[in-house]
Amino acid sequence: MVTIVDVARHAGVAPSTVSYVLTGKRPVSAETRMRVGESIRLLGYQPHSGAKALAGSRTNVLALVLPLREGVHLPVVMRFASSVVTTAREHDMDVLLVTADEGAAGLRRVAGTARVDGFLVMDVGLEDERVPVLRELGRPAVLLGHPTVANGLTCVDLDFEAAGARCVDHLVELGHRTIGFLGAPGAVYARNTGFAQRTLAGFSAAAMRRGVASTALPAERHRDAVRAVVGTLLRELTRMTALVVHNEAVLGLVVECLRAEGRRVPEDVAVVAICPDELAEQLRLTSVRLPADVLGRRAVELLMAKLNGQQPPALTLLPPKLFSRTG
């Protein structure tokens, strides 16, 4: 293994000088810098990360905590992870993969053994046991998903409220005056899960503001329940010409049921979904996408800012983008 001492000897300088060339923490004359650089190249020197971490107390690794259980939409998680790794590498960081299964203990472990400099935590619940632990650990952290606005912790998410409103605005501009809303299963709203409520709130407020008639109903997961709720909607909101769906699990079923009821989609009922892009793409529905890649990038950038001693805003909401697929 090539060490910093080898490089120093080869370049005829002290090890510390090599270190300063590498880190730029002290001025080095152009000439020595060249010579050292040359030696590094020639010897193929790569600093030992363990030694660096020990001496410098920075690991250049960040922990990515992902919910890898079933139930979450895996392609979205994956896209997020991909974006995180790519962005992290641009900042010369590596990414340690931690599963949510390990819970708070996992955070304690990787922080306590000094494996990582900071945390990126996806899918944080409102009453998440990890939130107090993160605060206690005192390492930079960025939370993602359904952010609890938590003092000292930084959160990123899609602006679901704006997303709900955006759907209404889009439909109103197309001339619709009566719009239905199908949301998550009832239990999700009861649980006070943040993102579901915020979408609904955005939807309702926009409907009010625009003066359109609307009805919102929760949608359970199974086929019969969907059929029933679609029926209810059509019966209650007889002049409904548009429907906003915020429930990726039943989206396909909803369209199926509408067609079974004799409504053409989108001619009779325009459907706008809030869901991962590929799903909408597949079903050819207009949608507000869940921008996993942008979220990942932004999350890393916020974390890096914190690592560099800055204090980024506690909450970053990404503006929703609507993709029209009426073609």
Next chain:
Amino acid sequence: MVTIVDVARHAGVAPSTVSYVLTGKRPVSAETRMRVGESIRLLGYQPHSGAKALAGSRTNVLALVLPLREGVHLPVVMRFASSVVTTAREHDMDVLLVTADEGAAGLRRVAGTARVDGFLVMDVGLEDERVPVLRELGRPAVLLGHPTVANGLTCVDLDFEAAGARCVDHLVELGHRTIGFLGAPGAVYARNTGFAQRTLAGFSAAAMRRGVASTALPAERHRDAVRAVVGTLLRELTRMTALVVHNEAVLGLVVECLRAEGRRVPEDVAVVAICPDELAEQLRLTSVRLPADVLGRRAVELLMAKLNGQQPPALTLLPPKLFSRTG
């Protein structure tokens, strides 16, 4: 931060003794072991991973190299990753996530900076630039996906040949005597991609052995091509009552086209797929699953064996499991 010296002082022993308690590399009397353990608990000591790596030249981290680009089936990747992390943790290892984008340079980097002890590489091609690099780096590595049988490198994969045969056997047992096969796009076979060929080989050999009539055709990705190839198959193999599909991208389309041609599935044509489980589940097709979770576990276990100086077999093939979904 609590160091080993703090623990030693608290327990009234030398730091080295604490180390021996922790690693078990030298005998320690039961009494001291107790006392030291107690101090560790009381002080909440967690060894500094950087220091450990520096002194011990083991990081307890393994690199997981994943293809996070579009095109690969993300849920499978995710399930694999999940299984890898879980199994790694059982061996007290952490997992560093590396994207295939970084290519061979990425491997050089994490090995050169001593960030990881070994590699788990998914989706390795036959002519992969990373294979020679892995050999050159000389670190334990386990390849996954379409293994090149490569001296010194260890490979794991589903036994695709057996999978092809298994489908035939299953169908023959159900009484089918004429079986079609739809495979990957033609280009994949031309590229000599291993897994596609092996499945086909297994299928053909089994058909021969069982004395059933069969025709195999490649399937391109777009709708029209699928319609055409299904048409060809029905025309050429007029008595075909069963079809094996090894092409997850067009599986749905194939079923659709069969129905469009007036064949009921599975009554008129029994379809068996070789594809990720959830896809088959969704389409309610009998299938040979791609056991991502088992692959992940096995891959880690093989890697751990290599790290512990053992020499596991160069190639591990997992037996295919067929799930009947004729209900």
Next chain:
DNA sequence: AACCACGTTCGAAGCGCTTCGATTCAATTC
């Protein structure tokens, strides 16, 4: 001519852990 200041470079002291030879002490042996 002696001095100061500044940009560069050096040397040495850690960072927290492992590991190896040396030491201790009690139990055994002749």
Next chain:
DNA sequence: GAATTGAATCGAAGCGCTTCGAACGTGGTT
């Protein structure tokens, strides 16, 4: 009772890096 063993423990020397104070020249100042 002196010598020999062996288990348990200690002490110190690294592992490869960063960082801080000191030293070194050079050029400009008085």
